[in-house]
Amino acid sequence: MTSPRVLWVTTAARGGIAGYVSALRATPLFTRWRVEPVVTHDDGPARRRLALFASGAGRLVWRCATTRPRLVHLHSAAYGSFARKGLLLWVASLVFRLPTVLHLHAGEFADFYARCPRPLRPLVRATLTRADRVVTLSPSLARAVSAIAPGARVTSIPNGVAVGPAPRRPERPPRVLFLGLLIERKNPLGLLRAWAGITRPPGARLLLAGDGPQRPAVEALVRDLGLSESVDLLGWVDAARSARLLEEADVLVLPSFFEGQPLALMEGMARGVAIVTTAVGGIPDMIEDGVSGRLVPPGDEPALARALGAVLADPELRRHLGDAAYARARQEFNIEHTWRRLDALYRELAPQVGHRDPVEGT
Numbered sequence: 030m031t032s033p034r035v036l037w038v039t040t041a042a043r044g045g046i047a048g049y050v051s052a053l054r055a056t057p058l059f060t061r062w063r064v065e066p067v068v069t070h071d072d073g074p075a076r077r078r079l080a081l082f083a084s085g086a087g088r089l090v091w092r093c094a095t096t097r098p099r100l101v102h103l104h105s106a107a108y109g110s111f112a113r114k115g116l117l118l119w120v121a122s123l124v125f126r127l128p129t130v131l132h133l134h135a136g137e138f139a140d141f142y143a144r145c146p147r148p149l150r151p152l153v154r155a156t157l158t159r160a161d162r163v164v165t166l167s168p169s170l171a172r173a174v175s176a177i178a179p180g181a182r183v184t185s186i187p188n189g190v191a192v193g194p195a196p197r198r199p200e201r202p203p204r205v206l207f208l209g210l211l212i213e214r215k216n217p218l219g220l221l222r223a224w225a226g227i228t229r230p231p232g233a234r235l236l237l238a239g240d241g242p243q244r245p246a247v248e249a250l251v252r253d254l255g256l257s258e259s260v261d262l263l264g265w266v267d268a269a270r271s272a273r274l275l276e277e278a279d280v281l282v283l284p285s286f287f288e289g290q291p292l293a294l295m296e297g298m299a300r301g302v303a304i305v306t307t308a309v310g311g312i313p314d315m316i317e318d319g320v321s322g323r324l325v326p327p328g329d330e331p332a333l334a335r336a337l338g339a340v341l342a343d344p345e346l347r348r349h350l351g352d353a354a355y356a357r358a359r360q361e362f363n364i365e366h367t368w369r370r371l372d373a374l375y376r377e378l379a380p381q382v383g384h385r386d387p388v389e390g391t
Contacts, residue, residue, distance in 0.1 A: 280303045281294065301353055305333070
């Protein structure tokens, strides 16, 4: 077996981290650095999650001991995810003396820290400081981490997606797409209540593509609000269907309470879709309100209804927002930029490897 240069400690669960890993698999980063994913988490019963963490942790220790990777890159959210990845970071750094990157995908990290019991906060700060580099998804999230742990070495590297030609959309009643987990943090129930209060163009439809613990509540609210004629519940969709839905959508809506830098929004921007979302986490660093999308306060259902109503009623506004979002995606969030920035970071932390074999084609 070929020795890895970089171990990626990650998750198999559906969501942003998994999508990020999948997108980067197709870039030269994975082959140039011989990246080996180590899965330590998935959705499912507690016993299964515990067994997977034990298996993944064992694999990490074995690979660190037997192959001596140049770097360990840990992808973390908040709460339990941070506890798991933090423990493995200390093992890689303290026991095996390997450079570590702690990649924070959580938009609610400051909230997580504030909710931590006071005796645990020094451990959170020490973990952030122990990492050779903490990577956040946006400058605002970087500032939040630096405020928590001033000694941490923090770098902002945005997520990225493949950006191709923007699709042309046919003249037809507008389609609004929600793409994500049906969980409280994504606020699908608030979206349905806002949708019920909008005066919609004839034939306009709201498509909810996703599954999760709030699915029964979503189905019940659709019935209670009499929305069955204008709302489609598509369930979980794979990457290919997700791409088709984005190409056919006129508006992408994500009314979350917390986010890091949602990959779904980035994929919508890369396809020229008009965005309506909330001003949380790293989203304001992605989207300028009124220019490349519409931002509303989290939990403000009347504001969400007004923003959705405005873009539904005005095809020119939808085109303007979609064109500006597409231009920003090409400039700032192309996966080509993302993998090259990670490559530069790896070169910095493991220079003895980075200067030996140049990237093919550069």
